[in-house]
Amino acid sequence: MAILVLGGAGYIGSHTVDRLIENGYDVAVVDNLVTGHKAAINPKARFYEGDVRDKDFMNQVFDKEEIEGVIHFAAFSVVPESMEKPLKYFDNNTGGMISLLEVMNAHNVKKIVFSSTAATYGEPKQIPIKETDPQVPTNPYGESKLAMEKIMHWSDVAYGIKFVALRYFNVAGAKPDGSIGEDHHPETHLVPIILQVAAGERDELTIFGDDYDTPDGTNVRDYVHVLDLADAHILALKYLQAGHDSDAFNLGSSTGFSNKQMLDAARDVTGKPIPAKMGPRRAGDPSTLIAASDKARKILGWKPQFDDVHEIIKTAWNWKETHPKGYDDRKGNQ
Numbered sequence: 001m002a003i004l005v006l007g008g009a010g011y012i013g014s015h016t017v018d019r020l021i022e023n024g025y026d027v028a029v030v031d032n033l034v035t036g037h038k039a040a041i042n043p044k045a046r047f048y049e050g051d052v053r054d055k056d057f058m059n060q061v062f063d064k065e066e067i068e069g070v071i072h073f074a075a076f077s078v079v080p081e082s083m084e085k086p087l088k089y090f091d092n093n094t095g096g097m098i099s100l101l102e103v104m105n106a107h108n109v110k111k112i113v114f115s116s117t118a119a120t121y122g123e124p125k126q127i128p129i130k131e132t133d134p135q136v137p138t139n140p141y142g143e144s145k146l147a148m149e150k151i152m153h154w155s156d157v158a159y160g161i162k163f164v165a166l167r168y169f170n171v172a173g174a175k176p177d178g179s180i181g182e183d184h185h186p187e188t189h190l191v192p193i194i195l196q197v198a199a200g201e202r203d204e205l206t207i208f209g210d211d212y213d214t215p216d217g218t219n220v221r222d223y224v225h226v227l228d229l230a231d232a233h234i235l236a237l238k239y240l241q242a243g244h245d246s247d248a249f250n251l252g253s254s255t256g257f258s259n260k261q262m263l264d265a266a267r268d269v270t271g272k273p274i275p276a277k278m279g280p281r282r283a284g285d286p287s288t289l290i291a292a293s294d295k296a297r298k299i300l301g302w303k304p305q306f307d308d309v310h311e312i313i314k315t316a317w318n319w320k321e322t323h324p325k326g327y328d329d330r331k332g333n334q
């Protein structure tokens, strides 16, 4: 039986495919390469190029493969873009989920692990954020993902499709051997942007706001290493294979680092000066996002290996130094 990974050519998907294969799973990947890279997919996985929303294509994949469960990463995830083009996000993300669940139900596939996000919570009422806290997204990206969670819930009620929603906080880092890593165009995430400055590809970092109600005035975020995240997906699969009920889990380190602290850590790791300036706030940024992640540790048995942002940045820097041009296949990028 195979695990079908949707979006397996993307940043988090490719690391998860790699971990699944290292753990002896048989893996098939579906990806339309809109933001992903074929070169990122472990060659032991069978790759089907196509769109999750294309039901004919998906039915063919499900007919061909004997699929036990699905891991779903295939989505758009750039918050500012979602503010400008909300329908693009609801179409690809939420629309994609509806097509997928229809195909899964038709083929009697009843297990799905889903990439959800801290963005489903919006501006938190309390820190750390618990899974039971209100979900009030402040942007269409978060709203599209919350709708996907709700659609999975009602598909469980009606068709018995069991799901685990993994709500990631800030994901960073790369496989330590430097063979796969993060390569987005344009890049919007803090750690890869800092490392672009360190590598001389950008002149300076702009920190978006230093007048927040945090110890140094800059936003505080909770960073988790991409391989720890990948392992959480394998644990979530095992949880569903053991017959447990649908549920949602936060994935974070439960520790916050400010944007200034991240910059300092990157200067330490790279030995580069990394010029930076203060800029205005970025619309929609909550002041502080820190996960309560004890539920995933207790129920899934998740034990993150990377508990220091220096270590996380070190793996991302290793990828950057060994792949200055990323995967160097600009085709298929937005």
Ligand code: NAD
Binding pocket: 006, 007, 008, 009, 010, 011, 012, 013, 030, 031, 032, 033, 034, 035, 036, 037, 050, 051, 052, 053, 072, 073, 074, 075, 076, 077, 092, 096, 115, 116, 117, 118, 168, 169, 170, 171, 172
């Ligand atoms: P990514 O863009 O690198 O990967 C997404 C992959 O899905 C790409 O390979 C893309 O080509 C593919 N894809 C998109 N739409 C598709 C479609 N309709 N059909 C087939 N393939 C499609 O993104 P990522 O950073 O790896 O994020 C993966 C998931 O994790 C996303 O769903 C995102 O919402 C979620 N997430 C990411 C973060 C983060 O910090 N990176 C945080 C929270 C949640």
Ligand code: UDP
Binding pocket: 079, 170, 188, 189, 190, 191, 193, 205, 206, 207, 208, 209, 219, 220, 221, 259, 282, 285
């Ligand atoms: N950030 C920044 N400059 C940049 C990119 C990001 O100051 O060029 C800040 C951003 O405002 C947020 C933090 O870095 O406070 C993390 O942003 P990212 O986009 O990586 O993840 P998010 O928290 O939005 O999911």
